[in-house]
Structure formats: C-alpha cells, structure tokens
Amino acid sequence: MLYTSTRDKSIKVSSSEAIAHGISAEGGLFVPESIPQITMDDIVRLSKLDYIGRAKEILSLYLTDFTAEEIDACVRGAYEEGFSSEKVAPLHTLTKGTEILELWKGPTCAFKDMALQLLPHLLTVASSKSTPDKEIVILVATSGDTGKAALEGFKDVKNTRILVFYPNDGVSPMQKLQMTTQEGSNVGVCAIEGNFDDAQSGVKKIFTDKAVAAKLEEKGMMFSSANSINWGRLVPQIVYYVSAYCDMLEKGAINAGDEINVVVPTGNFGNILAAYYAKEMGVPVKKLICASNANNVLTDFLKTGNYNRVRDFYTTISPSMDILISSNLERLLFLLSDMDDALVREWMGSLSKDGSYRVNDEVFAKLTTLFDAGCCDDEGTKACIAKTFSENAYLCDTHTAVAVSVYDDYKAVTGDETPTVIASTANPFKFGKAVLDAVRPGMSDGMDEFDMVLGLKVETGEDCPPQLANLKGKTPRFTGCCKKEDMEQVVFDMLK
Numbered sequence: 001m002l003y004t005s006t007r008d009k010s011i012k013v014s015s016s017e018a019i020a021h022g023i024s025a026e027g028g029l030f031v032p033e034s035i036p037q038i039t040m041d042d043i044v045r046l047s048k049l050d051y052i053g054r055a056k057e058i059l060s061l062y063l064t065d066f067t068a069e070e071i072d073a074c075v076r077g078a079y080e081e082g083f084s085s086e087k088v089a090p091l092h093t094l095t096k097g098t099e100i101l102e103l104w105k106g107p108t109c110a111f112k113d114m115a116l117q118l119l120p121h122l123l124t125v126a127s128s129k130s131t132p133d134k135e136i137v138i139l140v141a142t143s144g145d146t147g148k149a150a151l152e153g154f155k156d157v158k159n160t161r162i163l164v165f166y167p168n169d170g171v172s173p174m175q176k177l178q179m180t181t182q183e184g185s186n187v188g189v190c191a192i193e194g195n196f197d198d199a200q201s202g203v204k205k206i207f208t209d210k211a212v213a214a215k216l217e218e219k220g221m222m223f224s225s226a227n228s229i230n231w232g233r234l235v236p237q238i239v240y241y242v243s244a245y246c247d248m249l250e251k252g253a254i255n256a257g258d259e260i261n262v263v264v265p266t267g268n269f270g271n272i273l274a275a276y277y278a279k280e281m282g283v284p285v286k287k288l289i290c291a292s293n294a295n296n297v298l299t300d301f302l303k304t305g306n307y308n309r310v311r312d313f314y315t316t317i318s319p320s321m322d323i324l325i326s327s328n329l330e331r332l333l334f335l336l337s338d339m340d341d342a343l344v345r346e347w348m349g350s351l352s353k354d355g356s357y358r359v360n361d362e363v364f365a366k367l368t369t370l371f372d373a374g375c376c377d378d379e380g381t382k383a384c385i386a387k388t389f390s391e392n393a394y395l396c397d398t399h400t401a402v403a404v405s406v407y408d409d410y411k412a413v414t415g416d417e418t419p420t421v422i423a424s425t426a427n428p429f430k431f432g433k434a435v436l437d438a439v440r441p442g443m444s445d446g447m448d449e450f451d452m453v454l455g456l457k458v459e460t461g462e463d464c465p466p467q468l469a470n471l472k473g474k475t476p477r478f479t480g481c482c483k484k485e486d487m488e489q490v491v492f493d494m495l496k
C-alpha cells in the first residue's frame with residue numbers, strides 16, 4: 001500500500017514515510033492510494049476478537065511496511081494499559097437503537113487518546129525505517145484536547161520533542177491546567193494570542209518553511225505532526241468504527257449486514273473522515289451525520305457545496321469544535337473527486353486566498369448521498385445535556401451533546417429509525433462548568449473549577465476520573481503566551 005498527496009498525485013511514499021513526515025512537502029495531505037476492503041465475514045470474525053485483535057488486523061491493511069511484530073508491539077503499547085475500560089472504546093445504550101461510543105476512556109479523558117496513545121509508537125517505528133538518526137520534533141496546534149493527549153503520548157519518548165501551542169482564551173480551565181502542568185523532559189507548552197485557526201495556520205507555516213527546515217536539519221532534527229493532518233492520527237480512528245459495528249453485532253443490536261448511521265461531533269473533520277474510511281472499507285454505514293456547534297461552516301458546506309470561512313468565529317462551550325478551517329476535508333475532496341489533485345489545489349488555493357470555494361456538482365452529489373449535517377448552539381447544547389441526563393440517566397459532555405442534539409433533529413426531520421452510533425468524544429468532567437450549568441443552572445456561580453467538579457459529582461452521582469481530580473493544587477510549569485508572529489522563535493528557543 002502506497003500513499004500519495006492530495007496536492008500532487010505523482011508523489012508515492014510508504015506508510016512509514018507518510019507518518020514520519022506528517023505532511024507532504026508541497027502542503028498536501030497523505031492518503032492511501034486505495035482503500036482496503038473487508039467483507040461481512042471478516043467483520044463477524046473480528047467481532048470475536050478483543051479491541052487489540054481488531055486493531056491489529058485493521059492497521060495491518062494500511063501499514064503494509066510494518067511487520068506483524070511491529071504492529072503487535074505498537075497496538076499493545078497503546079491499548080493494553082492506560083484505558084479505564086477493558087473494551088477500550090465501549091458502547092453505552094442510550095435508548096433502543098441508539099448507542100453511544102465512548103471514546104474517552106484513555107489517560108486524558110478525550111477521544112484524542114484513541115489515536116495519540118498509538119501515534120508515538122507508530123512514529124518511532126516509522127522514523128526508524130524512513131528517517132533513522134533524526135530527532136523528531138512534534139509541533140502541535142490544539143483547540144484543547146489534542147495538546148494534552150499528544151503531550152501525554154509523547155512524554156519521555158526517546159528521540160522526540162514535543163511543543164504545543166494553544167489559544168489563550170480558547171480552552172477550558174481544566175484543559176489549560178492539564179497542559180500547563182504536563183510532566184516530562186522533552187515537552188513544551190505555550191499559549192498564543194489568537195484562536196485555534198491562528199495556532200493551526202502558524203504551525204502549518206513553520207512546517208512548510210524551507211529555511212526553518214534547513215535550520216532543523218543542521219541540528220539533526222526534523223518536524224512531524226501529531227495533528228490529524230498526520231495519517232498516523234487517522235488510521236487508529238478507523239479501528240473504533242469497525243469495532244463499534246462488531247460490538248453492536250455482539251450485543252444483538254443489529255444483525256450482520258444491517259446498516260447503521262454514525263453521528264460525529266466534528267471540528268477538524270478527522271473523526272468523521274475515519275468513519276467514512278470505515279464505510280468505504282465495507283462497514284455498512286447508511287448516513288454519516290456531521291454535527292457542528294455555532295461554528296457551523298461544515299453544516300453550510302454539506303448543505304450547499306459552498307465552503308466559506310469568512311464568517312464570525314464563536315468561542316463556545318464545546319471548544320474542541322471551534323474551528324473554521326477543517327483540514328481533513330481536503331482528504332475527502334480528493335477521494336470524492338476521484339483523486340483530482342489539480343482540483344484540490346484550486347479549491348485549497350481559493351480557500352487560503354479568498355476564504356471560500358465551491359465544489360463541482362459531481363462532488364456535491366456524492367457529499368449529499370453520504371452525509372447529513374446539522375448544528376447546535378450553546379443553549380441547545382445545555383438543553384440537550386439536561387434532557388439526556390433527566391430522561392436517559394446519561395451525563396454527556398458538551399461535544400457529545402452537540403451530536404445527540406443534531407441526531408435528535410435528524411430523526412425528527414427524516415423519521416430514519418436505522419440503528420445509530422453516536423461518537424462521544426470527552427468525559428463530562430473535562431467541561432465541568434458547562435455541564436454543571438446545564439444540569440443545575442446557577443449553581444456554578446462563584447465556584448472554582450474543582451468546586452464545580454465536586455458539585456457535578458454530588459448532583460449527578462458520577463465519578464470524576466482521578467487524572468482530572470488530581471490536578472487540584474498542581475503548579476503550572478508552563479506559563480508563557482506569545483504572539484502569532486513569534487511562534488517560530490518560541491520553537492527555536494525550546495530546541496536550544
């Protein structure tokens with residue numbers, strides 16, 4: 001299996017090279033040249049395996065230059081310990097026919113752990129194959145959850161350094177504390193004045209700057225990415241959609257071959273793209289339902305074919321989805337245009353120049369067949385948390401609530417009763433204030449983050465994961481905040 005770039009189809013690299021480099025030199029994203037297929041018999045067989053067994057099989061279809069032993073070691077290293085559920089990504093039945101896929105049982109309580117517990121292992125193997133003797137410098141732009149999950153995944157991993165930039169006013173207090181108290185000798189964290197898109201475009205600029213790359217080369221270092229632009233972030237996410245279908249079979253929620261819908265609270269379009277890959281591999285998915293918060297650029301795009309990021313940016317209570325440039329959409333457009341790199345270049349060029357592009361009729365027709373989309377503002381999100389808690393005795397975080405709410409709307413409009421998996425992307429205690437405000441309005445007034453955690457515990461009877469509760473009283477190690485223009489300097493200061 002070779003990988004090519006969304007902006008230059010003549011590029012062909014191995015999966016190791018794609019993962020070690022993170023992004024293609026001309027700015028495109030790596031995608032596999034074809035999508036491996038699994039049959040329903042395969043899926044039935046996989047359903048008898050545990051998560052690790054399922055992951056090993058799916059990954060081996062994509063990472064063909066990894067040996068079976070290497071994949072085994074990577075997958076065990078990622079999922080054998082560190083997840084609080086034996087099933088790694090368990091299903092919780094919300095109502096008959098609606099399953100919540102809990103992707104936040106990992107060390108940082110967000111779905112990013114699913115990929116970022118595995119990526120450092122993949123990257124270590126990949127770079128030993130394709131870029132030996134180089135120290136890898138991971139640069140991360142985060143809307144909150146990626147940063148912590150990446151720091152936790154890469155801390156003290158040999159031959160790597162990791163530096164995380166987050167928007168100073170764009171993450172929850174708990175997320176900020178998680179990052180600024182990070183331990184490890186190879187880590188750095190810095191806030192920037194700006195929003196997530198500023199952080200992401202700043203990181204992308206440093207990445208593709210030839211002069212910066214040359215300076216790094218002199219030090220025997222090279223950049224790579226832990227953002228979902230790296231294929232090594234996406235491939236682990238395909239696994240849990242296959243696994244969710246297996247678990248639905250196992251619990252008798254569906255019969256082999258039945259279709260399911262998948263609902264995903266979406267920001268950078270990585271998670272839902274992984275669901276698309278699972279569908280194209282052979283998992284019977286009827287609709288992929290893309291859920292957004294007030295930053296509903298994707299809702300508009302999937303309904304009109306016109307992507308326009310020139311609009312107000314909202315800071316919401318689901319901050320990991322406060323994104324107006326969804327990077328992974330580029331991969332989908334490449335696939336849906338039958339790998340037309342020239343078209344993708346044109347659309348992405350127009351996005352960076354004018355802030356918008358319109359896809360052609362052919363691609364738009366495919367989009368509307370595959371996807372449905374909806375959005376939900378903060379009021380709707382809180383209302384959904386309260387309703388889901390009182391009616392279904394299930395406490396969900398703000399991001400998950402966006403998905404539940406959009407799914408409720410979808411069902412009301414379409415009457416579609418297809419069994420459905422809703423991706424749940426964070427533990428509710430990670431966004432304690434908003435969740436407490438939703439279930440007990442007014443109670444959080446005057447409380448600090450940890451009073452709120454306690455309040456939420458008392459009010460709901462749910463337990464706060466120890467890795468969040470233990471942050472109380474920790475002193476931040478990293479307190480810096482820089483301007484967008486100074487990010488490059490911060491990087492080199494850290495690498496000294």
Ligand SMILES: *Cc1c(COP(=O)(O)O)cnc(C)c1O
Pocket residue numbers: 110111112145146228265266267268269270271272320321399425426
């Ligand atoms: C990252 C994140 C999302 C968005 O996922 P994408 O892959 O960027 O679309 C949603 N919810 C939470 C809690 C996240 O951390």
